[in-house]
Amino acid sequence: MPANQPGILLDPTPAPMFLVLRAGESEDALRTTARVVSALPEWTAEIDMLGGGRGTLRATVAFGAEFWKRIAGDSPKRLAPLEPLDGPGGRAVATGGDVFVHLHSERRDLSIEVALRLLAELDDAAEVVEEVQGFRYLDSRDLTGFIDGTENPGADERADVALVGDEDPEFAGGSYVLAQRYVHNMRYWGRLSREEQEGAIGRMKADSEELPDDVRPATAHVSRVVIEEDGRELEIVRHSSPYADTSEQGLFFVAYCRTPVTFHKMLARMFGTSGDGLHDRLMDFTEAVSGALFFAPSEERLAALGE
Numbered sequence: 001m002p003a004n005q006p007g008i009l010l011d012p013t014p015a016p017m018f019l020v021l022r023a024g025e026s027e028d029a030l031r032t033t034a035r036v037v038s039a040l041p042e043w044t045a046e047i048d049m050l051g052g053g054r055g056t057l058r059a060t061v062a063f064g065a066e067f068w069k070r071i072a073g074d075s076p077k078r079l080a081p082l083e084p085l086d087g088p089g090g091r092a093v094a095t096g097g098d099v100f101v102h103l104h105s106e107r108r109d110l111s112i113e114v115a116l117r118l119l120a121e122l123d124d125a126a127e128v129v130e131e132v133q134g135f136r137y138l139d140s141r142d143l144t145g146f147i148d149g150t151e152n153p154g155a156d157e158r159a160d161v162a163l164v165g166d167e168d169p170e171f172a173g174g175s176y177v178l179a180q181r182y183v184h185n186m187r188y189w190g191r192l193s194r195e196e197q198e199g200a201i202g203r204m205k206a207d208s209e210e211l212p213d214d215v216r217p218a219t220a221h222v223s224r225v226v227i228e229e230d231g232r233e234l235e236i237v238r239h240s241s242p243y244a245d246t247s248e249q250g251l252f253f254v255a256y257c258r259t260p261v262t263f264h265k266m267l268a269r270m271f272g273t274s275g276d277g278l279h280d281r282l283m284d285f286t287e288a289v290s291g292a293l294f295f296a297p298s299e300e301r302l303a304a305l306g307e
């Protein structure tokens, strides 16, 4: 199988950075953007050397449906723009984007170094439409105070969950990416008791222990996103990160999967459009202000964009 972009399967890092770019309309802008971002993983490794060459600075690059089609001429079988959802759990907006850059980093200075070099090389071929600098909060908690990532697939399972295989041979080694920025209503959330918060997530706040089935509400986040089909749980590899300043706090949700269908099923159950009349209680305290679906091609296919 062609090699995947390595960042997809790594453990989360404490200073990730996420960028969504929109390329200019012209053919020239499109080609320049593709050429520059295809080389990004290579020179990210050079910048990693500035930080002592620890190999912890990695760039994963992914593309929106329209951009990929224009630049490469073909398309991963299931790549299409994200469909917005409107339900009792709120609105899952679809704000689009041509290129998604996910920087795994232990150091904020190195992430900025990569981002500034990227901007310099792009010149005016593309603009940044979303930029999030994440951080590790306490023991990997979301700003709601709950540990995020407990049930993420272990290192030995991630490739099977995240990477396209024989089902789409031209795109094997690639991965679908869902990226959404959520803004939390921290004040409203803070008014809940610990028990109410635990009921909204479905886990204990202290140690992430799952609430027993007879106690866990059907509207808990965990109850909504755990979906069993043919005796198997649908899985995704999450790389979400909290972000915050004094005016806005939330979660930048990022997940990789070998099929976007899993994202759609989870989102429908969260936002309340799956038809069972329920929605995710957590969604009453947070709002999705951006959202898009991308495809992170294999290393080979990414490199070919620059040729």
Ligand code: HEM
Binding pocket: 142, 144, 146, 147, 148, 149, 150, 151, 152, 178, 180, 182, 201, 203, 208, 221, 222, 225, 226, 236, 251, 253, 263, 266, 267, 270, 286
């Ligand atoms: C504001 C946005 C979100 C927050 C704060 C959040 C937070 C959490 C927390 C605290 C957990 C429990 C611990 C863990 O297993 O990681 C969790 C689990 C999970 N979340 Fe989310 N999440 C958010 C959005 C989403 C979205 C958009 C999806 C899918 C499209 C999703 C899918 C999952 C899955 C699959 C699990 C694991 C469930 C299990 O197997 O027990 N989450 N999330």
